[in-house]
Amino acid sequence: MYDGNKIIPGLVIFVGLMTFPLWYNFGDAGPVPNPQKVENGASKCVRDTQYMRTSHMQLLDDWRDEVVRDGDRTPLVIDGKKYDKSLMNSCMECHANKQKFCDECHVYTAVKPYCWDCHYLPKEKF
Amino acid sequence: MDIKRRKFLKIAGISTIAGLAAPSALNTLFKGGEAAASSGGAAHGAPAAGGHGAAASGTPAAIRYGMVIDQRKFLGKAGEELAGQCIAACHTVHNVPNFDNKKDEIKWIWHTPFENAFPTSSQNHLSEGVEGGEFLVLCNHCDNPPCVRVCPTKATFKRPDGIVAMDMHRCIGCRFCMAACPYGARSFNWRDPRPFIDKATLNTKFPTRMRGVVEKCNFCVERLAQGLQPACVEAASKVQGLIFGNLNDPNSMISKVLKKNFTIQRKPELGTLPSVFYII
Numbered sequence: 001m002y003d004g005n006k007i008i009p010g011l012v013i014f015v016g017l018m019t020f021p022l023w024y025n026f027g028d029a030g031p032v033p034n035p036q037k038v039e040n041g042a043s044k045c046v047r048d049t050q051y052m053r054t055s056h057m058q059l060l061d062d063w064r065d066e067v068v069r070d071g072d073r074t075p076l077v078i079d080g081k082k083y084d085k086s087l088m089n090s091c092m093e094c095h096a097n098k099q100k101f102c103d104e105c106h107v108y109t110a111v112k113p114y115c116w117d118c119h120y121l122p123k124e125k126f
Numbered sequence: 127m128d129i130k131r132r133k134f135l136k137i138a139g140i141s142t143i144a145g146l147a148a149p150s151a152l153n154t155l156f157k158g159g160e161a162a163a164s165s166g167g168a169a170h171g172a173p174a175a176g177g178h179g180a181a182a183s184g185t186p187a188a189i190r191y192g193m194v195i196d197q198r199k200f201l202g203k204a205g206e207e208l209a210g211q212c213i214a215a216c217h218t219v220h221n222v223p224n225f226d227n228k229k230d231e232i233k234w235i236w237h238t239p240f241e242n243a244f245p246t247s248s249q250n251h252l253s254e255g256v257e258g259g260e261f262l263v264l265c266n267h268c269d270n271p272p273c274v275r276v277c278p279t280k281a282t283f284k285r286p287d288g289i290v291a292m293d294m295h296r297c298i299g300c301r302f303c304m305a306a307c308p309y310g311a312r313s314f315n316w317r318d319p320r321p322f323i324d325k326a327t328l329n330t331k332f333p334t335r336m337r338g339v340v341e342k343c344n345f346c347v348e349r350l351a352q353g354l355q356p357a358c359v360e361a362a363s364k365v366q367g368l369i370f371g372n373l374n375d376p377n378s379m380i381s382k383v384l385k386k387n388f389t390i391q392r393k394p395e396l397g398t399l400p401s402v403f404y405i406i
Contacts (some may be wrong), residue, residue: 068293071285073351089331117336118294122328 033108036100045094046076046083057113060087088119096121190269190288191345192373192401193359194383195262199367201255208362209237209262215361219346221334223322232313234343235264235358246393256406262368264358265290265311265343266392266400273303273312288373288401289345299338308396312342373401 001007045052047059063085066072075082084090095101098121106113200209216222216235223232237260241248244261271290273282281296282303304312318337332348335341346356355363359370371380389403 064295068291068295069283071287071347071351088333114336118333120334122330 030108033104035102035104036097037095042081042094044078046078060091060115063087087115088121092121187286187288187374189286189375190373190401191267191350192288192371192380192403193264193345193356194369194380194387194389194403194405196367196369196383196405197255197259197261198405199362199365200262201259205367206237206260208365208367209260212262212358212361212368213237215357216343218324218327219329219332219349219357220344221319221323221329221332222341223319223334224324225317225322230316232315232319232341234313234341235262237262244390244392246395247390253406261404262358263309263311263392264402265345266309266398266402267343267345269399269401270397272306272308272398276302276306278302285347289347291344291347292340292342294333294335294339294341297339299340301340303340308393308398309400312340314340 047055052059067085073085075084077083092098098116102113105111199205213235217224217233220234222234225231240252240256240259240261243263267288267290269288271282271284274284274290277283278300279296279298281293281298283291283293285291299314301314304310304314315335315337319335323334346354349356354360356368356370359368362368369380369383371378373380373384375381383405384403387405389405391400391403394400
């Protein structure tokens, strides 16, 4: 090989630089998200925490189809409290801080839900 | 038994044909039997079927929402003001953005001259109120909605109660529905509507829309679910300029009004069967 003594070290440096983010962050997953909910008296969610953690998106999708397409707006009753099937008018009543509750995990897992293109929090600027 | 190759091949061929043909032959026999049985019962079955067919097309759903616009209440300066209030009420409740230019305009309910609202009913010597008068127009919530037929994602659909609703989650912004709608009732969000919504009057219970979706009047489904009247109807309730109700209930206010007054519809010749009626 011509100029091997230049090409090979050059390649080694190039690969090292390209993979820098990988080995620099190896074993470090970043700070674990810690979603915060605003206390407003309600101690229970519509489902248990584990279900909500893994499947809240499915629940929201089901609610959306029931409300928008089937016109079924029967509220859920949990511990005598009524919850409308609504992200804006129900979920956000307790989980009122989008940045501390929703974005906390969505940013960590690099998920970009398009809920917020139309739905919003009254307090938040859009 | 001693078997020759020639004989073996013959048997194999015949078995293959039999194996392939048997299921279809059995099927034909079975179906033939069924057909014979049903034709035997046709004598008393036919009237029942006919009756059922008539019932299916003739029996209306329990609810079919409609609206009567009493144009006599929207005459003159006061009437125009009232129409403005109806438009404002609707657009505030639904967070409809206010663009200053006609090109980006979003409208759920608006007013327009007679010749635009009823282009196929124009004639000479219109009465005073009609000529130069402004007519409130909105989505007609047709019984036979062309927008629903063309929507490739079923984002626009007809609810059992007759309301032509939109599922914004599904809208891909292809604007087929805008081309299909003969009433121009649909608007496209060319730009992000949020900066153009008045923050002072924002209805925090209702979402906004995003850039790239089509929107239109929804007959206030979210208010009907709470037992309220549509926002525009409420705004004109003092003079009962707009009457909203169930067209299929003969005792409803709207049915009585329709029985008593001669009404016209927008472009009835298209066969879309609008649910919005005008008393001129």
